[in-house]
Amino acid sequence: MTLDTLSLPTPNSFQDSFDRQGAYTKTLDGTTRRAINSDKHIWTIGYQSLTTTEFTEIKNLYDLKDTYNFIYEDFGIDTTVHLDIGNRTFVPGNPAYYSSVELVLREA
Numbered sequence: 123m124t125l126d127t128l129s130l131p132t133p134n135s136f137q138d139s140f141d142r143q144g145a146y147t148k149t150l151d152g153t154t155r156r157a158i159n160s161d162k163h164i165w166t167i168g169y170q171s172l173t174t175t176e177f178t179e180i181k182n183l184y185d186l187k188d189t190y191n192f193i194y195e196d197f198g199i200d201t202t203v204h205l206d207i208g209n210r211t212f213v214p215g216n217p218a219y220y221s222s223v224e225l226v227l228r229e230a
Contacts, residue, residue, distance in 0.1 A: 123167075125205070125227075128183050131176055135168035138197075141228070159198065162229040163201070164224045165192070169223045177220055189230050198226065203227040 123130045144158035169207070184205055192203045208224035 123196075124191055125180070126183060126187070128179055129179070130167070130225075131169070132147075132173065133167045134170040135166070137166040139164045139166070140203050143153075146203070163199075164229070165199075165227040167225040167227065169225075170221060171219045172210075172219070172223045174218055176211065177223060178222075180225065190227075192227055202230040204230055 123133075141162045141164055142158060143160045143162060144156065147155045147157065149155060184207055188204070189202050190205055191200075193200045204227070205228040206228070208226065210220045210223040213219045213221040
């Protein structure tokens with residue numbers, strides 16, 4: 123799994139959801155019509171013990187760009203995404219690891 127040139131570590135969780143782009147319209151006869159323009163993927167990648175170095179690499183890439191090329195060969199994904207980094211929580215007694223970090227990749 124890569125994000126641009128950065129190889130991401132194996133995640134603890136990986137979720138694929140959709141953000142439907144479109145509208146519902148009620149017609150004069152009372153029926154509802156649906157016009158869907160596209161379904162955009164949202165991938166949520168969860169880490170339970172991401173090291174400080176790994177997090178810093180992701181954060182540095184995040185600070186540099188607006189869109190990223192995301193490739194996950196296991197699922198046949200090769201697309202452009204926007205990256206959001208969720209809150210992180212430290213593992214008590216071990217400052218070298220984060221206990222929880224979520225990356226949210228939204229298809230551009």
